[in-house]
Amino acid sequence: MLTALAEGGLQYLMAGARCNIGLKTGRYMFEVKILEKSTFHEDPTARSRMMGARSVLRIGLSTAKSSLILGETEDSVCFDSEGFFRDRRKASPVCSSKFTTGDVVTLVANLDPNSKFGNTLSVFKDGQRVAPPQQIPEHLQGKVLYPGVSFRNMALHYNFGASLMPLPFKCRFLKDASQKDVSIKAAVKPTDGQYEVIFPIAVPDEGGFDWLDHFLESHPGYTELSDRAMLSWCEQSGLSRPKGYAATSRASNDKPEMGFGVSALDDGSMRRTLQALVSIQPRHFIVMEVKAGLLKEDRSDLALRWGGYQRIATVVVGEPPVAFKEYSQERIFKAKQEAKLAGAKSKGTPEEEIPAVELTAEEKKLTFRRLPVSDLTAYVLNTNFQKFSLPDEQETYFEDIQYVWSPEKKAKQHLEEWIQVKKLTSRLEDLQPGEWFSTKWKEWQKVVQSYQTKHNIYKAAEAKKSAQLAAKEQAEKDGTELPLEALAALDESDKVDFDSLDVFGVEDVMDVGGGEPLFAAFTFEDWTLMSLRYELHLMAHAFRRDSHDPGRISVPVEHLAFYYQKYYKKALNIKFFGVDSCEELVSMVSDTVLITGKSKVLEPQLPDDLESTNLFVMLTEESRRDRNRRIDMGDDSAKLKIVASGQATATPQPRPFATTQIRPQWPQQQPTSYQTRPISPFGQPRPTYQPWEGDGYKGGGYKGGWRNW
Incomplete structure (x- = not known):
């Protein structure tokens, strides 16, 4: 007797058993009786996952190396309890009735090529034929085929000897098969008894x-x-x-x-x-x-x-070894050929017209x-x-x-x-920014804030000076004079020639002369690039400390965005900078970090013990001047494509399979002129409308109020 397990998820899976006696030729039969169909408490979701009946029986033939689940591979064929004949996952309805509890199912395998119905399978229910003989696929003909069953949530009794339900004709059971017609595959046990x-x-x-x-x-x-x-x-x-x-x-x-x-x-x-x-x-x-x-x-x-x-x-x-390399090459070729066949068939190309694929030189080198x-x-x-x-x-x-x-x-x-x-x-998934990084990052944020405060003050002073200069010009036209305080504010005797200034010779970036900071001409793009310089510089040095691994001291450029998110808790959107790759992004600040080595890792160009962060202002100003010189000479590639905040939004994509739906226009009902008086909530005509006679509210109402309803 065979029975299927019904716990641990196995109640949803097919079980299988195969006879160790294989048929080479002749006509033989065996029987299976369905003793019961099992029931169990079922997960509601599981029912929707089971394609087909909850309890299933498959009875058929297979090769020795086939899967025990019949009908799923090219090495087996079978009938099932739902009335289908299965071959390579294709199910054809051939049986006139299904199999259920108490039925005796008989399979007759005719492997005699000289017989009228040679190389066919026939199925009987309680001794009566329920389907015409089904041809055994050509690729299985001539092979040794083993009787087998696959089942789910059933208890079965299999019979290779005396008949439980006689057939209309005589046929020998598998037990009585001639030695020349069968091949016996004996189970080989280990000599020491240990598997x-x-x-x-x-x-x-x-x-x-x-x-x-x-x-x-x-x-x-x-x-x-x-x-x-x-x-x-x-x-x-x-x-x-x-x-x-x-x-x-x-x-x-x-x-x-x-x-x-x-x-x-x-x-x-x-x-x-x-x-x-x-x-x-x-x-x-x-x-x-x-x-x-x-x-x-x-x-x-x-x-x-x-x-x-x-x-x-x-x-x-x-x-x-060489044998494995050859096997690997065969599988590469097979996968490539199958992909080409699938693509050609989807276009309607006949299979015989599809040429064989060839492996490229690179594919042939693959181990x-x-x-x-x-x-x-x-x-x-x-x-x-x-x-x-x-x-x-x-x-x-x-x-x-x-x-x-x-x-x-x-x-x-x-x-x-x-x-x-x-x-x-590879990425260091559990990387945690250390104390050194946190300290340096907080210091930088304070410095940048002081830079921007100074920049705002300077711009405001310049705007005020421009207004006073305009007032002076107007006063000269009118023949009047400005107050001495206003004239003193226009004095530029201590102002330096900013354009000819040696950027790296400046002692104080907050005041290069006349209160003008070195970053006076910075725009949104320059502030952005200065921040990027410091962020990549700091991250490259912090990673050496935080990896705690002497074999992993540099940030791979392919994981730049990942580590940027780890350290700065924000996404690195390279599209914001107007570039298409991290390599292009790093090249924008190549005076601070570079990509080096075969592994393409981030290499800082500045030491981690800088006395001051003013160097990043100098590098950004020098880069700004060089960029403007190139643009003035007609080099359009020097122009920045950094997107201003609020403009770097993704283009909305249409939802797949979305269709434009038009709400149906229902005909509007015309107002109905009621000939009868309104009905009360209780289905009775409302009382006659009369002025309210009680104390208090003097407005109109229904005499008697709700008590009359």
Whole structure:
């Protein structure tokens, strides 16, 4: 008897069983009786996720390497209890009735090519045919096919011997099959009685999952346990996932997240339930956990769950063998060809007219295939990679540690080099600005405020002086004289020639002469660039202190916006500066910071122990003068495109699928001239309107008030 589990989320998934006797030729039958359909308390959301019946039976044939869920791959065909014939996820309605509790379902497989109905499957319900013979797909003909069943929320009795429900014709049961017509696949048990559980250890995005697929193809006796395998199980069980099952819909390959909105499926219950069953269903397993396999503590917890098994750590790190490189190239070619076929078919191009693709020179050099999503999410990778390690002899919970690509020494060296590269290019997610940064930033804000206050005072004085100069000119025309105080204010004897002034020779930027500051000619753009200079300068020096890692001392330009947000608690909008990339942004203040090295990191050009921040005023003024000289010479590229505050708003985008709706114009009703008196709230005619005769209010009212109603 076969029965399905109904807890831990498994009640939503299909179970399967396959006979170890495969058919090569001849005509044979076997029976399945539906004993009961299980019921359980169901999450309301789960019902909408199950595409099809809650209780399902599938009965058919498959190859030895096929999935146990029939009808989902090209290696199996079947009938189901809803009356469909299934082949490669295509369901065709062929049966005249469905199967339910108490029914005996008989499958007749005719693999005799010389028979009238050779290479067909027939299904019977309680001894009566319910569908015409269905042709076995051509690609399965001639192969050894094994009887099997897939089911959900059912209890079944299978019968390979004496008939429970005779057919209208004679047919031998599988138990009575001739030796020449069948192939018996005996279960191979370990000689020492211990089954293996393999833990692959791989560097993220360096072929770990391709190695796993390659291993499973050549070792069909191993069962994969991973989140991606469980997600595939859900897909084959017909569960609807809001994000779909495409590779790009996953957060990562290691932890793709279930995302069904059903607690029993999303909270890890399936994994825990299966872990509890491994002791009573012994077989070889391969447990794929990328992050856990690289962290020593997690690796220990993972291995210790598998007591009673031969635990083997298989390290696939370093230079892979030629066979794997060829396999990787084949998968790159296959993925590219499938993408081209899909694109051509969407345009209506016949498949035979679609030419084969060719790999580019760059693709031929690839050792590892680029998957649609990364093995780990950026956050998980950035917060853990510095702790990655490979297993060694001290981890005694492994019975064996195998380095299948590079030897142990080279594999560990490869991982160390990979970590060093990641330090230069990855984000430090848990970075916290230190006290040195906070102190310097507060000091700068006070200095900038003093600059702007001085700038406002100077501009106001200049405006007043302009007004007094105009008054003087008017007085001269009128033949009058201004007061001595007004004439004294117009004295410019102590004013310097600002345009010929040596910017870097100024002693006081607040007063270069006559009360004029060095930033007197600053506009909105100049203040913005001066702030950018100091912000990038300060961030570059603060990062060296706050990273607390001698191998990570510079800000990668690709993460400039991320760290800017971390330090200044505001977004860095490069469009505001009129540029399209962070590289262009940094080039605007190249006198303060530069992008250097192959890793393109931010390198400060000024020391962190400046005596005064006045240097940033000088650099900005010198840059302003140089920019104006270039513009005067006709160099339009020198013009700034910085957007003033309030103008850097995004262009509103139309909502997808939005349509213009016109409110229907309903015909207006004409006022009705009532011939009868209004009705009271109680359905009676209102009393005659008469003046109120009581005390107090003298206005009109209904005599007798509400008491008459």
